């Protein structure tokens with residue numbers, strides 16, 4: 122492994138780790154707030170228990186998210202100092218606003234986690250909601266920075282220099298809206314199905330039924346709605362990518378040759394040497410329709426780009442298939458659930474359905490990781506699309522390979538401990554009745 | 563707007579040293595707590611810094627964002643030449659932050675607790691040390707952009723007497739700040755005496771390691787001492803810090819903990835102020851080159867946007883932060899400690 126690959130892998134690892142915690146940090150507070158609200162309205166004890174149980178999970182995930190985010194803000198410089206030297210002043214606007222959002226989030230979580238019984242119940246509830254709102258805001262803002270790397274605007278690039286910088290224009294880049302919409306929905310899908318899966322599993326074990334039933338309902342209802350909207354937003358994203366990064370679209374679809382009435386390739390293994398896709402299902406005209414809304418439109422293939430400006434096809438294509446595959450399964454399950462709820466069908470508590478949900482626990486997060494691989498690997502070899510190559514951004518310091526192994530070790534240990542803690546918290550929930558924090562009447 | 567941004571940078575760095583520092587200090591003094599007392603002092607620390615733990619560390623993020631948006635050349639050259647100490651500092655931040663929360667949210671109080679505690683305590687030394695070490699390197703002129711070999715470029719700059727002395731000094735400052743802060747948080751007399759004694763010891767150590775800084779600067783033939791003393795404003799700041807020492811001792815001895823907190827904060831601020839004032843507008847002094855804040859500043863359009871974002875952000879942040887600190891100071895947890903314990907899953911211990 123050379124330093125360049127090591128740096129890219131380290132960046133991918135760190136971001137891939139952070140995004141899990143970021144999603145949970147953005148969405149769990151909303152689930153918590155709903156359950157908290159129901160408790161305050163109905164004074165039904167299991168809601169209180171659920172809120173507390175969830176808030177412990179949030180505390181664990183929050184610090185892990187915060188430290189991994191802190192690492193990221195250093196890693197951008199440690200690994201890509203040349204990139205940051207130029208990019209910092211241009212795409213810095215969302216980061217500066219994000220600073221405020223993080224700060225407010227940190228304050229709100231202090232109030233929420235330590236505020237049981239110390240504040241007016243509705244003020245306490247409100248701080249919980251604010252944790253979610255500020256978390257969501259920071260997620261949306263940081264995606265603007267990533268959008269800028271995909272669709273760089275807000276400067277003039279003259280002889281290798283970045284002139285006439287306009288940070289606002291850079292923030293409102295072409296990719297921001299579609300990416301932020303898709304990402305926000307993804308966070309709801311991934312967190313919703315993961316939480317629902319865990320509670321479905323616990324519901325099957327038979328203890329604390331009312332609690333798990335409510336938890337399942339809250340998490341899955343939000344997750345299902347988002348899962349239904351997700352393919353629509355994904356379609357908007359794909360059309361957008363077709364416009365702004367045709368090479369990425371071509372890599373996603375393993376579309377080697379420019380043609381009109383281009384087929385949609387489902388599954389299959391791209392053969393990068395011979396530029397063909399084996400074992401795939403092809404739907405004639407499908408890609409032309411999805412990318413441009415017309416079965417006969419011409420879709421640019423990878424042959425339009427010089428060899429050294431083509432993204433890796435195998436990884437991008439597989440990741441895209443995985444994301445869409447997961448998305449379809451989750452959407453169908455979501456429809457099934459909403460239908461069951463609406464018609465009050467008993468199957469929503471049948472063993473087969475709960476088993477299904479339990480198996481779907483990691484699926485949303487797999488889709489999130491795959492989606493980011495599509496976006497980031499599909500942008501290669503560019504770090505700033507069309508302007509700066511990833512290799513030019515690399516630090517001159519040798520030995521990044523060691524740093525990569527060190528970070529891998531750290532992230533693996535953190536994963537291990539967080540999983541262990543989560544399992545212990547869940548076991549704790551099913552054990553004896555523990556006294557809970559409460560409000561003075 | 564440039565000066566607004568610079569002011570925010572200095573303030574964020576100072577606040578990180580004060581609040582983040584006191585936070586790390588709590589881990590440092592845990593090492594010097596007898597086993598019998600450890601459990602109690604852990605609970606106390608958790609109660610005292612838990613609610614503001616996150617906010618304390620935000621100052622670092624804000625400083626980093628200001629650096630890479632406003633002064634990209636400084637951010638990127640520090641990232642290159644100080645890659646190793648920065649990574650080590652990060653390791654400390656990760657290990658400590660997670661261990662602090664994990665040990666409270668692990669409902670099983672078993673063997674792992676020992677591991678968490680070990681990590682918590684030792685990583686509390688790592689971050690302040692490297693924070694100081696990095697600061698020392700940055701002003702020492704030891705970074706050598708013309709270096710040809712790996713050790714010359716990436717190891718020697720931060721492995722010197724001076725940067726190491728600054729690192730040790732920072733550890734002592736953090737421990738001292740924490741001890742002073744915790745005097746006022748302790749809920750019984752025995753604990754107060756405990757923290758008071760620690761505060762006194764750590765203050766003596768701080769003064770000693772401060773001397774070490776000047777000694778190492780002398781050995782390495784840096785002009786630091788002369789330069790600081792030859793500047794009237796910096797000199798005044800240092801003199802004020804020294805004069806306030808006896809008052810601080812008096813305050814600590816007699817448990818005027820509010821006064822002690824203010825004075826301790828004042829001294830640290832004065833030392834940092836003397837340094838910033840003397841250096842300004844220089845920020846990084848390298849071998850043969852100086853990076854100043856004015857010359858490395860981003861274009862005006864960026865600085866304007868950054869400055870406005872920071873000002874607007876403060877309007878939201880400061881009142882909320884104030885209310886957070888105020889309400890948790892006021893609603894001291896004495897009456898309902900058990901509630902906190904329960905949220906922390908603490909009840910298993912009994």
Ligand code: HDD
Nearest residue numbers: 300304307310352355356358359445448488489492493496
């Ligand atoms: C739960 C997660 C999830 C699910 C079910 C889907 N996606 Fe997705 N997708 C993401 C999670 C995600 C993501 C992780 O959030 C990405 C990465 C970057 C981004 O903005 O969103 C993404 C990126 C992404 C991109 C690249 C955008 C860009 O580079 O700007 C496209 C074209 C799609 N998606 C399309 C789809 C389609 C057609 C789906 C149909 C089912 C789909 N996604 C389901």
Ligand code: HEM
Nearest residue numbers: 129132133136137140263266267493494497498503504511
């Ligand atoms: C959290 C979700 C994200 C994930 C999972 C993710 C994933 C990845 C992956 C897989 C790579 C490696 C690509 C390759 O080298 O082939 C990468 C690179 C990179 N990403 Fe992201 N990314 C995310 C968000 C962001 C955001 C928001 C930013 C913007 C600030 C960003 C900045 C970078 C940079 C600077 C690189 C290295 C240069 C490059 O390889 O192009 N990423 N990321």
Ligand code: HEM
Nearest residue numbers: 142143146147182183186187190191193194223256260263
């Ligand atoms: C699309 C990608 C990203 C999303 C959606 C995202 C979202 C979030 C969220 C929601 C949090 C709050 C933590 C929690 O509640 O658990 C967070 C924390 C953080 N993120 Fe990210 N982030 C992304 C990428 C990045 C990148 C690229 C950086 C670095 C430049 C970064 C820096 C941080 C920092 C410093 C924190 C800690 C803030 C704190 O202490 O509260 N994030 N992120």
